[in-house]
Amino acid sequence: MNADTIIGVPFESRPLRSLLQEAFEPLQPPSPEQSQRLFKIRSADSAGQRSSASILVNRMYAWRGYDTGKGPAAQLPERITLLASEDELTIGTITIGFDSGAGLCVDQPFSLETTALREHGLKLCEFTQLAVDSVMRSKRVLASLFHVAYIYAHRMMGFDSLLIEVNPRHVRFYEGMLGFQVLGQPRMNPRVNAVAVLMRIDFSYIHEQIAMYGGRPELALQARSLYPFVFSVAEEASIVGRLKRTQPDVVFSHLPQVQPNSAWPVWPQA
Numbered sequence: 001m002n003a004d005t006i007i008g009v010p011f012e013s014r015p016l017r018s019l020l021q022e023a024f025e026p027l028q029p030p031s032p033e034q035s036q037r038l039f040k041i042r043s044a045d046s047a048g049q050r051s052s053a054s055i056l057v058n059r060m061y062a063w064r065g066y067d068t069g070k071g072p073a074a075q076l077p078e079r080i081t082l083l084a085s086e087d088e089l090t091i092g093t094i095t096i097g098f099d100s101g102a103g104l105c106v107d108q109p110f111s112l113e114t115t116a117l118r119e120h121g122l123k124l125c126e127f128t129q130l131a132v133d134s135v136m137r138s139k140r141v142l143a144s145l146f147h148v149a150y151i152y153a154h155r156m157m158g159f160d161s162l163l164i165e166v167n168p169r170h171v172r173f174y175e176g177m178l179g180f181q182v183l184g185q186p187r188m189n190p191r192v193n194a195v196a197v198l199m200r201i202d203f204s205y206i207h208e209q210i211a212m213y214g215g216r217p218e219l220a221l222q223a224r225s226l227y228p229f230v231f232s233v234a235e236e237a238s239i240v241g242r243l244k245r246t247q248p249d250v251v252f253s254h255l256p257q258v259q260p261n262s263a264w265p266v267w268p269q270a
Contacts, residue, residue: 005040006082007231007239009144039091039141041148043247044081078102081129082148084141094145095129096153106163109187110198117161117200125159143229146178147210148239154203155240162203165189165196177226179205210236 078100084092097104099118104126107114117124127149132142153159163183166174174180180199189196213223215232231239 005042006148006242007144007235008038008040009084009140010038037086039084039086039144041082041084041144044083044093080152082145082152084132084145090133092132092141092145093129094127094131094149096149097126097128098153098157098159099124104163105191106165106198108191109165109189109196110163110184113184113198114163122161123159124161124163125153125157126163126165127153128165130164139226139229143226144231146226147214147230147236150203150206151236151239151243154206155236156243160203162201162206164199166199168195168197171197171199174199176224179209179225 078098079095081093081095083090104114104124105128106126114124127146130145132138132145150162153162164174164180168186171182175182178201180201183198183200186195186197188194209225209227210230211233213219213225213227214230215228215235217228219228
């Protein structure tokens with residue numbers, strides 16, 4: 001495994017149909033007979049990697065009519081972009097935004113909601129720029145990106161509340177497949193020139209779902225969510241250990257309101 005690789009993940013070779021459509025159809029665990037491929041998740045630490053992520057986001061969002069604009073030339077200190085790649089082909093990406101003096105992207109259309117959450121003492125973060133290649137798309141790629149982003153935001157940084165903005169058509173997917181809840185009314189998002197819905201989830205809920213279903217794709221029919229396709233408790237502990245060894249500066253000193261969650265217990269084996 002390369003030094004910059006967070007984890008290598010096997011996944012099914014059969015391309016899946018729309019994840020939004022499949023959210024309301026019977027979930028099938030991967031067949032043992034399916035040939036396995038491997039993708040890797042890493043942080044986008046170079047301009048070339050960030051450009052690759054931006055190209056995928058623009059390609060996947062543009063056909064929906066979203067104005068994504070240009071990706072940043074440099075990685076902002078309050079944000080981490082993750083890449084999923086097979087060989088050197090980028091097949092998925094997600095960006096984590098950490099609350100700081102600069103605020104969050106969701107503040108622009110949803111400042112009333114985010115202000116109220118901060119006043120309640122919640123440590124906010126956001127996931128943005130989520131895209132999975134339509135040809136390579138699989139639940140395993142999406143779930144793995146989401147899980148590693150969770151590890152960065154919660155296990156490494158100590159944030160406790162996650163926000164996302166989604167198209168109103170996708171609300172049911174994020175409610176059913178991950179457990180998000182709608183917060184407030186739909187509003188126009190000027191960054192993408194489209195109506196958006198703000199959704200929130202507590203990391204404590206994600207913690208519980210990983211403990212029950214993580215690394216157990218055979219439970220996909222029972223859970224009817226993405227959580228059976230995330231990593232197991234033991235795999236998560238291994239990822240946390242690797243990040244602490246290879247990226248000890250991931251807890252940013254310029255975010256004084258957030259302390260590392262170093263006392264988080266190791267979960268028992270399921």
